[in-house]
Amino acid sequence: MEAEMDVKGKWLLPTSPQKTWEALNSPEVLKACIPGCESITDTGSGHFEIVQVLAVAGFKTRFSSTLTLEDPNPPHSYVLRFEGNAGSAGFGLGRALVALQPTADGGTQMNYQATAEVGGAIGQLGKGTVDSTAQSLAETFFSRFDQVMRGQLPVDDGAGALDRLWGMMPPWGWAISTLVLVFIVYWGLHGTW
Incomplete structure (x- = not known):
């Protein structure tokens, strides 16, 4: 069984679009912000390999994922393509558009819109559970990202x-x-x- 999810939102950041763009392309920053991220490896040409552990409605599982940056328009926008595999717990495929707009105070408004499909045991949880979990993960990511950009969350977490x-x-x-x-x-x- 599969479930589809849609997540969208916006986040105001205190940094310029250029600094925000650079941070969104930094493996160290991404590792500090992605919930449950154990490792992230930049494999070149806009490809990242990610290992993360997530708990979704009682399922705690390890995801091995590939994140690909497509159609980059620095420092304005790009598309993220996601492919994740959690073995018998399921899989996830998704796509997100991230757009950065300068604000009057010199900051950035980051807009995002994502669609994803999950399958396997996780997909059987249903659209409502999957959507609320995805929204929670997105909020956690952007909250951490905001803290990093404000200098309130260290990026080097013990490396x-x-x-x-x-x-x-x-x-x-x-x-x-x-x-x-x-x-x-x-x-x-x-x-x-």
Whole structure:
């Protein structure tokens, strides 16, 4: 059995559309804001792999999800496509339009409209339960996002020094460092190129 859900709303933020856009594209910020998020990995080209644990009407389950950013129009809008799998508990597929508008006070009004379909055991809960859970998750996300943008919620929630280091060096820097390390190890083992 499947259930469809629709969620829409708006949120006023104290930061400019550009700063809001940058935060919405930051894996660290997303991890701090997504309810139950255990990990988020930027796999490149607007694709993120997310692992989160959610409780929906008594079902506590781990979702492995892919989030894809489509039709980006920085810093104004994009479409998010979501595909989640919770094994025997069910699945979720969805799409959301996120639009950022500047406000007169220099902030941003973030408008969102999402539709999703859930199936499996979660889908059997019915549209009312699924809609209210989705609305609650959206409110939690945007409340946390607002706190991050106001500096009231830390983004680095205990990540180690290596995690912070990974975030500071550009990908090409890590690629070069890795190649150099491979050459050094090879030379150390074989004594010759």
